[in-house]
Amino acid sequence: xxxxxxxxxxxxxxxxxxxxxxxxxxxxxxxxxxxxxxxxxxxxxxxxxxxxxxxxxxxxxxxxxxxxxxxxxxxxxxxxxxxxxxxxxxxxxxxxxxxxxxxxxxxxxxxxxxxxxxxxxxxxx
Amino acid sequence: xxxxxxxxxxxxxxxxxxxxxxxxxxxxxxxxxxxxxxxxxxxxxxxxxxxxxxxxxxxxxxxxxxxxxxxxxxxxxxxxxxxxxxxxxxxxxxxxxxxxxxxxxxxxxxxxxxxxxxxxxxxxxxxxxxxxxxxxxxxxxxxxxxx
Numbered sequence: 001x002x003x004x005x006x007x008x009x010x011x012x013x014x015x016x017x018x019x020x021x022x023x024x025x026x027x028x029x030x031x032x033x034x035x036x037x038x039x040x041x042x043x044x045x046x047x048x049x050x051x052x053x054x055x056x057x058x059x060x061x062x063x064x065x066x067x068x069x070x071x072x073x074x075x076x077x078x079x080x081x082x083x084x085x086x087x088x089x090x091x092x093x094x095x096x097x098x099x100x101x102x103x104x105x106x107x108x109x110x111x112x113x114x115x116x117x118x119x120x121x122x123x124x125x
Numbered sequence: 126x127x128x129x130x131x132x133x134x135x136x137x138x139x140x141x142x143x144x145x146x147x148x149x150x151x152x153x154x155x156x157x158x159x160x161x162x163x164x165x166x167x168x169x170x171x172x173x174x175x176x177x178x179x180x181x182x183x184x185x186x187x188x189x190x191x192x193x194x195x196x197x198x199x200x201x202x203x204x205x206x207x208x209x210x211x212x213x214x215x216x217x218x219x220x221x222x223x224x225x226x227x228x229x230x231x232x233x234x235x236x237x238x239x240x241x242x243x244x245x246x247x248x249x250x251x252x253x254x255x256x257x258x259x260x261x262x263x264x265x266x267x268x269x270x271x272x
C-alpha cells in the first residue's frame with residue numbers, strides 16, 4: 001500500500017528526467033558549432049584550473065562603476081531644487097535684493113565707464 | 126569584448142568632466158521670466174517695489190535709468206554690468222571718487238582725457254582729496270541736476 005505512491009513517484013521522476021534530457025539534447029543540437037567549440041574550450045580551461053576570461057573581472061568592474069555613476073547622476077537630479085521650491089524662491093529674493101536695486105542706483109553709462117580702460121587706469125584703489 | 130570595454134573606459138574618462146559641468150554654477154540656471162512661478166516673480170519685484178514706494182523723489186530717475194538700460198546695445202549693457210559689480214565692491218570713499226572722476230571726464234575729448242588721467246596719477250593723496258573737494262559729483266538726490 002505504502003510502496004505504490006513511491007513507485008509511481010519514481011516513474012514520474014524518471015519520465016521527467018528523460019523529457020528534460022531530451023529537451024537538452026535537442027537544444028544542444030541547435031547550438032552552432034562555433035558556440036559549441038567555445039563552450040568546450042572554456043569547459044576544458046575550467047577543468048585545467050585556468051582562467052577562461054580574464055577580462056570578465058574588468059568588465060564587471062566597469063559595469064559596476066557605470067551603475068554607481070548612473071546612481072550618482074540620478075541622486076544629483078533628485079536633490080536639485082525644483083524651480084517651485086521655497087529654497088529657489090529665497091535664492092532669487094536674495095539676488096534681487098542686491099543687483100536689481102543697484103542697477104537703478106546710478107546711470108548705466110557710469111557703470112559702463114567703471115568697467116572701461118580709463119577707469120581701470122585710474123583705479124580708485 | 127573590447128567593443129564593450131572601450132566605450133566603458135571612454136565613459137569613465139569623461140565622467141569627471143560631466144560631473145564638473147553639472148556642479149558648475151551654470152547648472153543651476155533659472156528659467157525664463159515667463160516660466161517663473163508667481164512667488165518667484167514677486168520675490169524679484171519686491172525690492173524694486175519697496176524702493177519705488179519709499180523714494181518718491183527718485184522715481185523719475187529710476188524710470189530714466191531703466192529705459193536707458195533697455196535701450197543700451199547688448200555689449201555695452203554687459204560692460205555696464207561688469208562696472209556695476211565693481212561698484213558693489215567699492216567703499217563709500219571709492220564711490221565718491223569714482224563719481225567725481227566720471228563727471229569730470231565724461232565731456233572730455235580723448236586727448237583731454239589722457240592728459241587728465243596723467244595728471245591724476247601724478248597727484249598725491251592729499252592733492253586728490255583737495256581736487257575731490259573742489260570738484261564733487263552732482264548730488265544724487267537733487268532731481269534738478271542730471272548726473
